[in-house]
Amino acid sequence: MTSKILSLFQLCDSNFPTGAFSHSFGLESYIQEDKVHDQESFFEWLKVYLHEQLIYSDGLACRFAFEALLEDDLHKVWELDRLLTVQNLPRETREGTQMIGKRMLQLTDSLYEMPTLSKYKEEIKKKNSFGHPTIVFSMVAHGLEVTKSEAIQYYLYSAISSQVQNAVRAIPLGQTAGQTISHKFIPEITGAVDRIMQLTEDDFGIVSPGIELSQMNHERVNIRIFMS
Amino acid sequence: MTDWTGVLSLDLEERRGKTVAKNVYFQGALKVMRPIYHDNSGQVCYYLLNPGGGYLDGDRYKMEISANEGAKVTLTTQSATKVYKTPKSFAYQETTISLKRGSYLEYLPDPLIAYENARYKQKNVIHMESGATFLYTDILTPGWSPSGTRFSYDTVQLVTEIHLDGKLGMFDHIKLTPHNQNLSGLGFMEGYTHLGSMVAVSENTDNALLDELYETIQIEEADFKVGISRLAVPGFSIRILANSTQLIERIFNSCHKIISEKWTNHTPNSLRKY
Numbered sequence: 001m002t003s004k005i006l007s008l009f010q011l012c013d014s015n016f017p018t019g020a021f022s023h024s025f026g027l028e029s030y031i032q033e034d035k036v037h038d039q040e041s042f043f044e045w046l047k048v049y050l051h052e053q054l055i056y057s058d059g060l061a062c063r064f065a066f067e068a069l070l071e072d073d074l075h076k077v078w079e080l081d082r083l084l085t086v087q088n089l090p091r092e093t094r095e096g097t098q099m100i101g102k103r104m105l106q107l108t109d110s111l112y113e114m115p116t117l118s119k120y121k122e123e124i125k126k127k128n129s130f131g132h133p134t135i136v137f138s139m140v141a142h143g144l145e146v147t148k149s150e151a152i153q154y155y156l157y158s159a160i161s162s163q164v165q166n167a168v169r170a171i172p173l174g175q176t177a178g179q180t181i182s183h184k185f186i187p188e189i190t191g192a193v194d195r196i197m198q199l200t201e202d203d204f205g206i207v208s209p210g211i212e213l214s215q216m217n218h219e220r221v222n223i224r225i226f227m228s
Numbered sequence: 229m230t231d232w233t234g235v236l237s238l239d240l241e242e243r244r245g246k247t248v249a250k251n252v253y254f255q256g257a258l259k260v261m262r263p264i265y266h267d268n269s270g271q272v273c274y275y276l277l278n279p280g281g282g283y284l285d286g287d288r289y290k291m292e293i294s295a296n297e298g299a300k301v302t303l304t305t306q307s308a309t310k311v312y313k314t315p316k317s318f319a320y321q322e323t324t325i326s327l328k329r330g331s332y333l334e335y336l337p338d339p340l341i342a343y344e345n346a347r348y349k350q351k352n353v354i355h356m357e358s359g360a361t362f363l364y365t366d367i368l369t370p371g372w373s374p375s376g377t378r379f380s381y382d383t384v385q386l387v388t389e390i391h392l393d394g395k396l397g398m399f400d401h402i403k404l405t406p407h408n409q410n411l412s413g414l415g416f417m418e419g420y421t422h423l424g425s426m427v428a429v430s431e432n433t434d435n436a437l438l439d440e441l442y443e444t445i446q447i448e449e450a451d452f453k454v455g456i457s458r459l460a461v462p463g464f465s466i467r468i469l470a471n472s473t474q475l476i477e478r479i480f481n482s483c484h485k486i487i488s489e490k491w492t493n494h495t496p497n498s499l500r501k502y
Contacts, residue, residue: 035414048415056401087399089465091457130460205401210418213467216455220442 004144008151011108011137012158018104018133020162023096024170024226025049026215027163031170032223039177042167046160046185050192052208054159057084058134059196060204062155065138066148074119077139078129081120085130087205090215092228101131108136114143153193160185170225233287234258238274240331242298247272258289261306266497271300271332273499282310283319283348291323295331295360300492304499308338308369311346311381318347318383325352329359332492336484336499339367339422339473342381346371352388354429361430361491362390362463365480367473368402370421378421379406390429390461397461398427418453420469424476426483429463432491438464444482450475 010016027045030036036045061080068076088094102124109117116139123129134155141151161182168178218228234257241250247270254260261275276291283289295301311319327333335352342348356362366386373380383405390398402423404411411417438456445454445466452470459465466483470476481498488496 030414041414044414048413052409052415082396083399086396086460087401089398089400089457089459089467090455091459094460203403205399206403207401208415209402209423209467209469210415213418213453213455213469216457216465216467217453219457 004146005150007144008141008146008154011104011140012154012161014161014165016104016107018100018107020100020133020158021165022226023093023100023162023228024166024218025093025096025163025228026090026211026218027166028170028224028226029214029217029221032221036167037171039173039181042171042173043181043184046163046181047188048208049163049211050156050160050188051195052206053211054156055192055196055199056203056206057087058132058159059152059156059192060199061132062134062138062152063148063196064201065135066142066151069116069138069142074116077116077120077135078123081123081129081132081135083205084132084134087207089207090212090218090228092218093215096228097133098131101133101136104133104136105131108140112140112143114139116143149193149197152196153189156189156192160189166226231288232256232290234278234289236260236276236290237292239294239296240272240299240301241296242270242300246270247295247299247301257287258291269300269494271302271492271494273302273304275304275306276337277306278309282312283321284312285314285319286317287319289321291321293323293333294326295328295333297328297330299328300332301334302496302499303333303335303337305337309340311340311342311348313343313345314347314382315345318349320348321350323350323352325354325362327354327356327360327362329357332361334363334484334488336363336365336480339369340384341369342371342384344371344373344377344380346381347383348381349383349385350387354388354390356390356392356429358393359431361428361432363426363428363484363487364388365424365426365484367476368404368423369473379404379411381406388427390427390463392429392461397429398459398463398465400425400427400465418469420453420471422470422473422476424466424468424470424480426466426480427459427463428465428487429459429461430491431462433458433462433464437487437490440486441466441483444486445479448475448479452476452479454479
């Protein structure tokens with residue numbers, strides 16, 4: 001394993017303080033409705049979340065941003081940042097993602113002197129961009145010269161791993177159950193990466209109605225442990 | 229372009245308190261009926277219709293609508309949009325709406341019914357200036373097949389883009405492919421059959437309005453699920469999962485009444501269809 005991949009791992013680590021663990025992205029709504037209540041029902045939710053929402057938004061954007069960075073087309077990157085933000089109709093999920101993105105940008109900018117990161121900060125400061133973790137991740141991966149498919153794979157892994165830890169706390173599930181899910185989910189992630197490589201611009205931002213509705217509904221959940 | 233099955237363009241302006249068309253053009257399988265003024269508010273209502281009675285294989289429809297400052301308009305359809313089987317090429321409808329500051333446009337079409345093996349793609353692109361108001365609803369039914377099987381269509385893809393002062397402010401993309409998805413399952417339709425969406429963009433959006441809409445929706449007793457949330461630009465969207473068109477229409481009508489009274493001081497008339 002190269003040190004570059006290890007460096008990217010640092011961003012996927014649960015100790016990396018981006019605040020991602022405060023967001024369930026609608027999972028908490030399903031838990032409160034008792035639709036997600038055990039290992040099996042959570043696994044089912046996780047599959048829909050990955051294959052029907054994440055690949056068309058964060059996953060595909062990670063690939064497009066990486067490709068734009070390879071071509072030095074920052075204009076395209078800013079377009080993706082906007083598209084990712086405005087297609088995220090549930091307010092809490094949108095604002096939560098933006099918070100995570102900004103925090104991740106702050107941290108990575110202080111770790112790496114990458115010009116793209118500081119330009120991204122400037123765009124956000126000028127209110128032209130919003131901030132999104134998949135864009136930051138892509139920038140760091142590109143800067144570290146990791147391959148495009150590795151970048152997407154690690155990004156998805158980190159997004160899924162946060163959700164598994166959230167489920168362990170919130171359903172709750174045992175630690176072993178959590179690890180079993182993460183282990184069993186690896187082929188789902190690699191399958192998602194293959195799928196993302198085959199998608200086109202016409203697929204961007206497809207949402208799954210139920211997942212999205214649960215994210216909107218979280219605004220009206222009374223007792224909560226997550227911010228979204 | 230000559231390869232459109234139906235083309236329609238409609239440019240509206242306000243003249244002495246009344247919204248009138250300064251240009252109406254239609255050709256092929258799209259038609260607009262004579263303007264209707266439901267009351268003395270000056271707001272005009274246009275019924276759009278597809279004289280062919282449904283969208284067929286490879287059909288392509290294009291609508292371009294604009295509203296100048298002060299124009300107030302309701303657009304609706306005369307009946308449901310029906311998409312029949314499309315063995316060779318999908319049916320396509322593209323609508324572009326341009327709204328100047330101070331205009332009000334609501335586009336409230338009847339539901340979409342996609343028949344067995346139908347493929348349909350719809351793209352709505354809205355360009356608006358701040359100070360304009362836009363309201364849109366759509367209802368997606370489980371379609372229709374001779375055997376009564378639900379979700380027997382091949383693909384329904386609905387894309388809506390709203391640009392505010394030249395910048396993308398909302399992007400919505402629904403694509404349902406029942407053969408590849410467990411459509412009635414968790415995360416998709418959650419066991420329901422109909423999907424309703426409403427989106428509104430206006431500077432007058434506030435949290436009090438969202439609360440009022442939410443409370444009003446909760447009065448409905450039938451079984452449904454609803455989500456309502458503010459957009460990245462001033463505005464909001466609503467999603468409803470339910471088991472009938474009528475229920476979604478009833479909820480949207482109540483919301484429409486509240487929005488219309490708050491934003492235009494105008495109580496909407498029911499859009500009677502014949």
